[in-house]
Amino acid sequence: MSAFVAFDHVSLAYDDSGNAIEDIDLDIHEGEFVAFVGPSGCGKSTFMKLCTGLHAPTAGSIKVDGVAVTEPLKISGMAFQNANLLPWRTTLDNVLLPLEIVKPYRHQFRKRRKEFEGWARDLLKTVGLADYEDQYPWQLSGGMQQRASICRALIHQPRLLMLDEPFGALDAFTREELWCVLRDLWEAQRFTVVLVTHDLREAAFLADTVYVMSSRPGRVVERREIDLPRPRALDITYDKPFIDLVHELRAQIGEIRST
Numbered sequence: 001m002s003a004f005v006a007f008d009h010v011s012l013a014y015d016d017s018g019n020a021i022e023d024i025d026l027d028i029h030e031g032e033f034v035a036f037v038g039p040s041g042c043g044k045s046t047f048m049k050l051c052t053g054l055h056a057p058t059a060g061s062i063k064v065d066g067v068a069v070t071e072p073l074k075i076s077g078m079a080f081q082n083a084n085l086l087p088w089r090t091t092l093d094n095v096l097l098p099l100e101i102v103k104p105y106r107h108q109f110r111k112r113r114k115e116f117e118g119w120a121r122d123l124l125k126t127v128g129l130a131d132y133e134d135q136y137p138w139q140l141s142g143g144m145q146q147r148a149s150i151c152r153a154l155i156h157q158p159r160l161l162m163l164d165e166p167f168g169a170l171d172a173f174t175r176e177e178l179w180c181v182l183r184d185l186w187e188a189q190r191f192t193v194v195l196v197t198h199d200l201r202e203a204a205f206l207a208d209t210v211y212v213m214s215s216r217p218g219r220v221v222e223r224r225e226i227d228l229p230r231p232r233a234l235d236i237t238y239d240k241p242f243i244d245l246v247h248e249l250r251a252q253i254g255e256i257r258s259t
């Protein structure tokens, strides 16, 4: 299988203080769900910026879908720790936003608005927000806002979904609920996912492959395939194989932090 995202010995130095990430060499296949974990400051967000063309590498090269990344990618959707919904727009209108901005949809927006609203409504229904389409962000809980933010990231049917700590600000129960929301969306649509997280359980539950990064300069020190069968139910997170796996990942990061 050829790589969908290909990092070929990539390094990035933001300034003359040295590399933020160094010699990242990896392939992500189309439809794969990968997670990046590592100590704070190891370069997880930097990896995302490189992957989506928000920064250019200082060494090495990056290809997405066989094409060198030289400008911001149009085939990606993104969600972050803060939902960042626009407070003056309803949930539905927030979800529609990328279609007003991203090519080729923006030129068709007026003409196809009803159809696009249908897409947004379908997504909102999938994540349990059917009754909140007309509410404003301040009328939603943090978990609901993050659900809407994931819908917004997916509305233009991106082939690559980039998630930077998307559930980091949520309580443990809501977080686990949203793992399942994301799992179901991914099972149904099989877009490629790059998830950056501090939560090792989250990485192990959701991902096919977990990359562990070292402290600055961030290098990939471990590639771990998660061979737990799919679809995965939350219950598996209480089973021994899962707990052992998370312990191993934790021990590895502990080692990195102490060196």
Ligand SMILES: Nc1ncnc2c1ncn2[C@@H]1O[C@H](COP(=O)(O)OP(=O)(O)OP(=O)(O)O)[C@@H](O)[C@H]1O
Pocket (backbone or CB within 6 Å): 014, 015, 020, 039, 040, 041, 042, 043, 044, 045, 046, 047, 216
């Ligand atoms: N725009 C920038 N200019 C200069 N240095 C930067 C910039 N962005 C990040 N860095 C540095 O690059 C390194 C990696 O930062 P990055 O945000 O990618 O790490 P991270 O693993 O996502 O961190 P965290 O887990 O704390 O979110 C850090 O040392 C950071 O200070």
